[in-house]
Amino acid sequence: MSQDSNDFGGAPSARTRVRRGAPRARYDRDDVLGILDAGLIAHVGVTTGDGPLVLPMAYGRDDDWLYLHGAAANHLLNTGEGHEVCVTVTCLDGLVMARTPFHNSMNYRSVVVRGRATRILDEARRLYALKLITDHVVAHWDLVRPPSQSDLRKTMVLELPLAEASAKVRAGDPVDEPDDIAGPWWAGVVPITTRFDTPVPSSDLAGDGPPPAPITALAGRTPDERPSS
Numbered sequence: 001m002s003q004d005s006n007d008f009g010g011a012p013s014a015r016t017r018v019r020r021g022a023p024r025a026r027y028d029r030d031d032v033l034g035i036l037d038a039g040l041i042a043h044v045g046v047t048t049g050d051g052p053l054v055l056p057m058a059y060g061r062d063d064d065w066l067y068l069h070g071a072a073a074n075h076l077l078n079t080g081e082g083h084e085v086c087v088t089v090t091c092l093d094g095l096v097m098a099r100t101p102f103h104n105s106m107n108y109r110s111v112v113v114r115g116r117a118t119r120i121l122d123e124a125r126r127l128y129a130l131k132l133i134t135d136h137v138v139a140h141w142d143l144v145r146p147p148s149q150s151d152l153r154k155t156m157v158l159e160l161p162l163a164e165a166s167a168k169v170r171a172g173d174p175v176d177e178p179d180d181i182a183g184p185w186w187a188g189v190v191p192i193t194t195r196f197d198t199p200v201p202s203s204d205l206a207g208d209g210p211p212p213a214p215i216t217a218l219a220g221r222t223p224d225e226r227p228s229s
């Protein structure tokens with residue numbers, strides 16, 4: 001995630017250089033990490049014996065690594081372990097409606113991370129990664145029952161270096177043909193906002209206490225605005 005110009009136009013590698021819409025590329029570390037922080041789900045792609053497979057998953061991060069977790073028997077994670085994987089996180093910000101469908105677009109912030117996924121075996125590091133994945137969604141790891149040995153046995157955790165990461169950001173108006181601008185067709189942006197609603201207690205909740213503060217704090221906020229751990 002280097003800003004320096006290099007043989008790859010500022011991208012960390014040839015394969016992560018944004019070629020189409022290059023002005024929308026962001027390779028700056030803060031841009032990449034900011035989009036990862038704003039996102040909630042990753043689409044994780046692996047090459048399986050019977051073809052490519054991309055599945056949605058939760059994730060967590062620190063400054064240098066992206067973390068994924070799942071059941072020990074998880075097919076995608078077991079397939080990806082020790083191999084090249086691709087992880088994509090997208091925040092959708094708006095529909096861009098142009099004067100012709102050819103120029104319709106979407107406003108978005110997305111990150112693509114490519115690299116080799118490795119299984120974390122060290123117990124302390126596994127717990128560290130699981131806390132990051134949990135707290136990435138809502139920072140409440142310290143307020144719930146800690147995982148048991150049995151929970152941990154049933155869970156696998158992969159890490160992927162954030163070294164080869166690119167971001168691409170589109171914002172603003174449609175870009176129409178100059179000759180169409182004076183035409184009768186509407187053009188503009190329909191913003192999209194995801195917002196957390198009031199928490200609903202589980203029907204089998206013991207007691208009537210309020211949710212923990214980090215959960216209560218979500219109500220009315222967008223994913224971008226959720227408090228970090």
Ligand SMILES: Cc1cc2nc3c(=O)[nH]c(=O)nc-3n(C[C@H](O)[C@H](O)[C@H](O)COP(=O)(O)OP(=O)(O)OC[C@H]3O[C@@H](n4cnc5c(N)ncnc54)[C@H](O)[C@@H]3O)c2cc1C
Nearest residue numbers: 041053055056057058059068069070071073074075076077
């Ligand atoms: C928002 C979200 C977050 C998730 N977070 C996690 C996570 O953090 N960890 C985790 O392990 N799982 C997560 N899942 C579930 C994940 O997408 C997979 O279903 C799960 O990991 C099982 O993977 P597998 O390779 O073992 O599936 P298998 O059951 O082996 O998959 C077999 C086939 O089932 C189909 N399939 C599998 N998953 C899906 C799906 N999600 N949607 C539609 N078809 C599917 C595909 O065709 C696939 O080839 C999440 C799902 C969603 C929607």
